[in-house]
């Protein structure tokens with residue numbers, strides 16, 4: 001059979017397509033991977049076409065893809081079709097084929113699925129259910145000669161049973177792994193023991209260069225819990241300068257600009273790197289605020305001064321975790337780390 005795998009959006013390797021690639025290649029099928037939604041001139045006739053879409057804002061790509069491949073099997077959170085790979089191929093399949101992403105050297109996966117929290121803007125609890133362990137680090141790591149770097153996509157690392165997260169931390173530490181908790185850790189409920197566990201491993205940013213822990217302060221009312229969590233990290237030896245905190249803006253319509261700037265400044269004053277995530281793609285003022293923050297311009301000029309210079313169009317992307325259309329700025333992370 002000739003198979004077309006189509007990744008319509010997302011920067012990270014697509015785990016579902018990697019499993020399909022592995023499955024079909026094991027069947028002896030010819031697999032073509034592409035990010036192109038439309039059929040190109042010299043493409044063959046396919047026996048099966050798959051597409052994956054994560055973001056709601058990729059609807060125009062989905063429309064184009066469907067026009068060219070009306071029989072395609074489309075999945076992913078942006079498609080509204082949440083069928084698993086197992087449902088599609090009719091059997092369990094746990095292997096991943098990275099060969100369509102030759103530039104990716106790290107290993108990617110989940111040690112757990114689900115989340116303990118129920119943030120109003122987030123689809124993870126309804127999509128994945130309760131937090132539970134699913135894989136060990138050694139199951140995620142591709143093994144030698146691949147670097148000992150694992151990018152975890154866990155939404156709630158400490159939500160899995162204590163024995164499970166402790167075992168994962170031991171694996172990371174004893175195996176000398178560098179780890180990126182790219183989806184963020186929940187700092188609101190972090191314990192001394194969990195903070196010490198994080199401090200004991202080589203946590204890194206998404207490029208595996210800088211020391212970085214991702215978290216979020218989305219709800220202004222969580223101020224005390226958020227900073228208590230930052231204190232807990234600091235006591236364990238993780239300075240606030242290692243923390244990037246995503247701040248959801250535009251979801252709580254009652255939050256004033258004074259409130260947004262106060263949240264931002266409190267993090268900056270503490271040495272944390274804030275990263276605004278804009279809930280409403282139509283809010284150009286908030287998109288400008290995001291640019292001012294993430295480019296570091298806030299160190300050079302006041303927000304009101306920057307705001308007065310802004311006009312013109314902005315780029316809108318959406319975040320798959322959010323229930324409504326959400327904008328982001330195309331930075332390395334694919335969805336909002338959270339806390």
Ligand code: SF4
Pocket residue numbers: 115116117118119122123124125155156186321337338339
């Ligand atoms: S935003 Fe994060 S903490 Fe909140 S429900 Fe979603 S995954 Fe859980």
